[in-house]
Structures are given as C-alpha cells and as structure tokens.
Amino acid sequence: MDHSIRASTSAASSTRIVDVLVPVALNQAYSYRVPRGMELKPGDVVCVPLGPRQVVAVVWAENARPAPRLHNRLKDVGEKLDVPPLREELRSLVDWVSNYTLSARGMVLRMTLRMGENLGPERARVGVRLVGEPPPRMTPARRRVIACLSDGLLHGKSDAAREAGVSAGVIDGLVDEGTLATEVMPPPPPPPAPDPAFAQPQFSRQQRSAVDAMRTLAANGSFHTALLDGVTGSGKTEVYFEAIAETIRRGRQSLILMPEIALTGQFLDRFAARFGARPLEWHSELTPRTRARNWAAIASGAAPVVVGARSALFMPYADLGLIVVDEEHDQAYKQDDGAHYHARDMAVVRAHIAGIPVVLASATPSVETEVNARKGRYQRVALPSRFGGQHLPHIEAIDLRREPPPRGRFISPRLADEIRNAVERREQALLFLNRRGYAPLTLCRACGHRFACTICDAWLVDHRFRQRLVCHHCGFSTPRPRACPHCQAEETLVAVGPGVERLQEEAAALFPDSRTMVLSSDLITSVETMRSELNEIAEGRVDIIIGTQLVAKGHHFPRLNLVGVVDADLGLNNGDPRAAERTFQLLNQVIGRAGREQGRGVGYLQTHQPDHPVMKALVACDREAFYGSEIASRERAGYPPFGRLASLIVSAGDRPSAEGFARKLASIAPIDERIQVLGPAEAPLAVIKGRYRFRLLVKSLRNVDLSDYLRQWLAVAPKTRGNLKLEVDVDPQSFL
Ligand code: ADP
C-alpha cells in the first residue's frame, strides 16, 4: 500500500490534511494542510507553525476525513526536512511509552528529535592558513595567532582562535591584512567502521558457551531477551561484544546502553581494542555540532554501533538489530524529570516492537529481571567465575559496635591497618562512602542551631573544597559563616558525620606518605576530566582512592585489591522498598573492583548491623540467599514484580493547596477491588525548592493495566490550577 499523501493540484476541497505531532507537552497531534506539490507520509520530519514559532515535528497520520469547516482555519505544513523519516517502529515506541507512562506524547517525541534545531545540511567550515607577511602593526594577540599557524597548514578558523586565545575578530583582522587567507575546510573523513574480525579474544571454556548463546541470539535476530548474568570480572563485556560482532556482520546497528556515559572512557578503549574503531557516542555533553552529526549518522545507518545513556534509546536508528543494556540493575536508568521512564524496561519494549534481541548484563540483576529469568521469560546466560582464574574478593564485616573508630574519626583501626598493609605491598586501596562533600550536617555547639536549606526540607551539606554549604536538592549554596547566625557565637560550628572530603582528610592524616584522590561527581567538571582522573588511577599514580558511587561503576583498576566500605548501612534504612536490593547491588559492585587482575581482593564492610540479611549474604558470598529472601518478601508484600506500583506526587507553593488537592484526588479514585490507593501522605522530602509535596501510592495486582486505571482516574480529576503540579510516576524507583 502506498502511504503517500499527495497534494492535489485541483480544487481546494481535495486539499490533503495530515496530523502532525509536535514536541511539546501535548498528547494529541495537530492537523495541518499539505501545501501543493509536497508529498508527505507518516514519519516524515517537517517544520510547522505553532503559534508564533516554527517547530520541527513529525507527521503522525494522514487525516482522511477532517471536519470540513476546519479546512480553512488550518495552517500549512511549512517545509519537509531532508532527513530520513521516523520509522514505524520508533513511532510505535513513542505511542507505547506515552501510553504506559502517561507522559505527553509530544514530550516523548521530543526525545527522538533532540537534534531538531540543528537538522539540515552541515555548514561548510571555514579554515585559515598563513600565506603572507606579518602585518605592519603587531599585537601580542596577532603574534600568538601567527605562531599557531606557523606550520602553514589549514586550521579551522574557530580552532585557531581558541588555540591562540583570541577572538574571531583578531583572525578577521589578519585576513584583511593579507597575512592569512581563508579557505573552505574539506569535510571531516567518515570515522572508521568497527571491524568484527579485528581482534577476537581467546575465550575460556566457560565463556565459550556464553559466547555461543550471544552469537545465536544475534544471528536469529528476532525478539528474545537474555540475561547475561556474570560475576564482576567474568568478562561480560568481551562476551556481549560477540553479539555485537555478529550484528555488524549482518549489517545491522547495535545500541549499548550505559547507566552513566561519563564513565565509559575505558569502555571506548576496550571497544576499539576489540573492533579497531570507537563506537559512536550519544550523551548530553556532546557539542551541538557533534550531536547533529551523530544524530544524522544514526538515522542514515552510517553508525554501526552506538553507545549512549538512556536517551540513546529514543534515537531514530535506520536499522537497529540489537540492544545491550549494561549494568541493567542500575537505578540511573530511571529518568525522573520530564517523562518518567525506565530505560531498561523501555529497551525491552523497543526490542519487542522492532522484533530484535536484547541483552541485559549484570553481576547483580534487578529483582524484576532475576524473577523473569527464574520463570524462564528471559534466557539466563551465566558466567559464574572470574576470567583468568582470579578469585572473587573475600568479604569481611567490621562490627562498628565492637571495633569503633576513634572519636570524631570514621576509619576503624582494623581497616586502617589493612590499608597500611596494602599500600606497603604497593597495591591500591579504595575507601567507599556514598556521600558527597565534607559533612552532611553542620551545627552550632553553643545553641544547637542546624543549617538547613531555606526552601527545601533538607540539611545543608558542608563542601570544603568549594568552601560553601550546599543543598543537594535545589543547589542553593552559601559561604560557611564564621559565626552562628542564630546565637552569634564564633568558632562554635561543628561538622557532623562524614563525606568523602572529610574522609580524605582522615586518610591523609593516617597515611601521610600516600597519594590520595577523591572521586565525586561534584568535583568533576567534565567528561574529559573524569576520564583523565580515572586513567591516573588505572595507571597507579594514586595509592588511596576515596569515592562515591561514581567509582563503583565498571572501572578496571589493575592494582586495586582492597575496598573498605566506610558506612555499609547508609542506604539501608531510608524506608525505600528497594533499599536492601540497592545496597546489595552497590556494595557487591564496589567490592567487585578489587582483585581483578592479580593478588586476592578483599572487601571490608564497616557496619552497625552485621546480622542484616544484606551483610550476611555479602560476607557469605551467597547471592542465592539474598535473592531468595528478597523475592519471597516482595511476593508476600505484593511489591514488584509480583504487583504493580505507581506514585502520584502533588506539589504546590503552599502546604494546604498541595494537601487539599491530594485529598481530593484520593477521594475520587475509581473503586476497583484489585487496586489499593494509599495516602496521601506528606513526602519524605516534604519540601523541595519551596514546593510542598504529598504522595499517593497506587498498588495493584500484577495483571492490572495500571496506566489505564490512572488515565480514567485523572480524566475526572480537577484541573491543576495555579502553581499546583501533579506528577505521575508509573513503576516508581524513588519514594522520596
Ligand atoms: P565484567 O564486565 O564481567 O566485570 P570484564 O568484561 O570487564 O568483566 O572483564 C574483566 C577483565 O578480564 C577485563 O580486563 C577483560 O579485558 C579481561 N577478559 C575477560 N575475558 C577475556 C578473554 N577471553 N581474553 C582476554 N581478556 C579477557
């Protein structure tokens, strides 16, 4: 069937109308007239007028029978862009995600059009070359430019300005003087393509059967979900590379999703070592030009392999043949601003719609995925031991009730001794504490005043490097005062509790001859600095690493053999139904950094609760015990994946409005015996950025269409007026 909608050249009555989805917070598509001579079909990317603006949007459907009186009031499609149309597969994904998450369809579409503003042919780049004599009037800036261009080669104009540290005007001036000449730069050469046969490793016996499973799944090429379940250091990456190699051979594209793209520096190198070329990256720090180019390469099929953060899932692949979700259990896959969606789950949805295989890789699968594997819905591909005969780390608990650190310190004597031994053996040690800054709380010893954010229900965190007290929820910050603002006493402020910066101070005092480095997201200004710091560690230029969860993810530090978890209980007692699972995953992952290459890795857990099931399972290396008890307790409580959850979060600038609206919502919830509506309750984080927050939790049996229930409910709810806001979070991961 021909889907083209051809504009008629005859009477106005036969003008074609199309429904166009615009990337704004709307569910429905708008109708536009197709101008004469323009051919449009669903998926075409167009420019349309929207109010006073022109926006990039997508033809969603032809509108065969628009109301006749509408015709004359409709606006015309402005222009059809010269880019590949959004394929049916991606349009179905947009519809599906919007329907499931109750996010506006336009907002989901927006994720596929991140390049909207930059579409179109690339502008030719202008270059400059040194051709003539220096100008009569020399300035230091001009001298720097001439020095930079003294090689006589063609340099990009903006590159030359940046290198010489001058404005573009200085360059233009030298062109006018005849010292420099401009030329059009040749287009950059296309990046080399990954070669599936470049450097295939020798696989161990255990890896070989997993590799076979990967190749088979990629060769079949149809929808299939596999859990690549391998302990830390088992070679999961090398193994799923074979699924990618097979997909490249079949001429289709692969997508590798990563929880945190800033952390993939080592990954890119490993990929290049295996395939002889780097994959295409997709993340938020790309420059607009690179984004535009990468978007186009993805859409044209010129990029065979893409590695990206969750947003890469919504790219318009020309022919996606495989999705790999690395560290599938990671909570960074859940997006909680704008559209609420879980990229791992939506990856499985996309694979299903596209009819392609998906590989979920983890050493500690999410409980949801583990249950799917146990029930046989997902194929389990197991790698139960480390590559190269390395042992998994030995784990011990340090009972802080019996072996406490000295007063005001956070490293127990036993852990300090072990670190000293490790450093003497010229091995690295990692102190892990999932808390940024110097101290989570500052108080006045004289009057008891505690420093809290003025617009959030949260304490201010002391950041000594930046010399400020900072709110981790809204970003508010203020210099640390000398006197207490409450009682005016001086020199009475004390830091309570540890953050990584304070731990570094303690480590530096305990081990004055060691080199320490703090790795924490707030101290890192860019992806590039992050990558260079990680390289310094990997090359052994640091003895003691002090880090937040940033260090837990996926790095390979050859000389790291000891991991000390400073406060293993930190994530356990926050009332989150997934607290135990998250703690188990995080600690397993961070201790898994130890002993990957030589020697025996050891992990120490400083805890007040050595008898907690999570600590016992970690110490006994008994994963099955952990999953067994966690799955049983979820089943008893009817929590996911045995039941379903959704949150409604109501917020407003004042407490009574928020609470009143939340109560009203609860009172009109449709009655359904399979569904419980709990609350409203004040949110654990009761105020963020001056907004008061109340939560409703909706809990249902597993087989209920919760999205549909929510839609029916919200259809009869009063409109959110003024500054009231209602957020819907299906499958919530955060309960704050
Ligand atoms: P995981 O992702 O399971 O933690 P990795 O894929 O990072 O494990 O592998 C751990 C280390 O072992 C890496 O340095 C990797 O290069 C190496 N490795 C794994 N399998 C092989 C193999 N078959 N040949 C050579 N090196 C391997």
Ligand code: ZN
């Ligand atoms: Zn705040």
